[in-house]
Amino acid sequence: MTELRLTQYAGGGGCACKIPPGELDDLVAALARRDSEPVDPAAELxxxxxxxxxxxxxxxxxxxxxxxTTADFFTxxxxxxxxxxxxxxxxALSDVYAMGGTPWAAVNLLVxxxxxxxxxxxxxxxxxxxxVAHAAGCQxxxxxxxxxxxxxxxxxxxGMVHPERMLRLDAAEPGRPLTLTKPLGSGVLNTWHKATGTVFPEAVAVMAELNRDxxxxxxxxxxxSGTDVTGFGLLGHAYRMARAAGVTLAIEAxxxxxxxxxxxxxxxxxxxxGTRRNLDWVAPHVDFGGVPEDERLLLADAQTSGGLLLAGEVPGYPVIGEVLPRGAAPVVVRG
Known part of the structure; x- marks a missing residue:
């Protein structure tokens, strides 16, 4: 099995194969229109x-x-x-952790x-x-x-979560620090792996690590307030958090x-x-100052199974910026 190169059977790789964020925004906006509601819903959304x-x-x-409840799959x-x-x-489990929840049960999605x-x-x-699911205590x-x-x-x-102890995209408050719980770079290393076959054990270990702790x-x-950093890169997910909460996120490069x-x-x-599309999409909403192009690409790098971006300080994880009142740009990168 070691001679078989699975990445050669895929046009994209991991979360970089997602629908581009701008197109997804339009798609979700159409679905979110209140022209249809559940009949006699069994539970409150x-x-x-x-x-x-x-x-x-x-x-x-x-x-x-x-x-x-969530679903996630990729090439x-x-x-x-x-x-x-x-x-x-x-x-996939990370989506539950990104809400502050505990995964209970999963079913496989295989193409x-x-x-x-x-x-x-x-x-x-x-x-x-x-x-990995069993290591998470998930059936x-x-x-x-x-x-x-x-x-x-x-x-x-x-999974399950307490309604009063959720992590939400729209709850970031000015004055809070920004914490990132995994290093970036899995996207560019996965691209390198696909092109050359070079294995990056650190990247594999980080991607396979649960966001449970x-x-x-x-x-x-x-x-x-928080989200996981996946296919839209750190900048894309920071922008979505800032947009949802009506704040500015300042990132110390x-x-x-x-x-x-x-x-x-x-x-x-x-x-x-996917990373280049991320940067094209988010650039109009980011004040980069003098940050060079390579740094911008890394900040927009399409992650697979990335860490959590959290509006608050979490012991044991690096603080990478702060939440500010809404300014001219939703995201500011300080060089």
Whole structure:
């Protein structure tokens, strides 16, 4: 299986294969129109599309319990099938952690070119996803599979959160520090891996790492606003948070942590189309000052299974900026 290069079967890689953020904004805006409502809804919707597009939907069960539900899947981001499964599962579970919740149960979502790739490889992908979900204390049972020319894998996840202790996109308040819980750079390193086959063990480990501990620490610290940093890059997700809350997020470029080889990857030109689209989309909403182009690309790098961006200080994780009252630009990058 080590000789098989799964990334060569995909047009994009990981979260870089998402629909471009500007197009997605238009699509979600059309869906969010209040021209249709549930008939006699069984539960109250606490978080949906109105908050600016949170990481998951939340419906209330009672005063102390709410259900978190999400789904996430993508094309191969690494060649090793077991690692791809681990990363995809961690990424799907992250949506629940980004809401401050705990994942309870998941089902697999598998798209497989069965005439091109052995089913034994698919089994390794599923095994990787199961192992990460089980490490999170999350049950995995069944799922749905279809055949198609390009492989994709992920999970639909259901979790639980206290309605008064959620992390929301629209709750960032001026005066709060900004915390980032994982280093950036997985996008450019995944692009390099796809082009050359070079394996970056640190990137794999970071992408497969659960956001569980960071989420729990944030909730314990009284943080009430956050999101996970994935396909739209740090800048894209910061802009969405600032837009939803009506604030400005100021990012200290020198304080942002990066994976060891990330800068070398940009210098070598290993930048995905998704990252460049991210930067084109967010640039009109960002005051970059004198920050150079390579730094802008890294800040817009399309992450896969990235960390949490939190409006509050969380012990053990780096502070990379602060929340300000709304200014001329929703996001400011200080060099």
């Amino acid at each position: 606490l978080v949906g599309l109105d908050g600016g597009g949170d990481d998951a939907a939340v419906v209330r069960l009672d005063a102390e319990r709410a259900i978190v 191969p981001v690494v060649d090793d099938p077991y690692d791809w499964g681990r990363i995809a599962a961690a990424n 497989w070119p069965r005439e091109k790739l052995p089913m034994a490889v698919a089994a390794e992908v599923l095994r990787g996803g199961r192992d 995995v049972s069944g799922g749905h599979s279809v055949t198609a020319p390009e492989p994709k894998y992920g999970m639909s996840v259901v 960071a989420s729990r620490a944030a909730v314990a610290a009284g943080v009430n 020198g304080a942002v942590p990066y994976l060891a080889d990330a800068r070398s990857a940009v210098t070598a030109g290993q930048v995905s189309g």
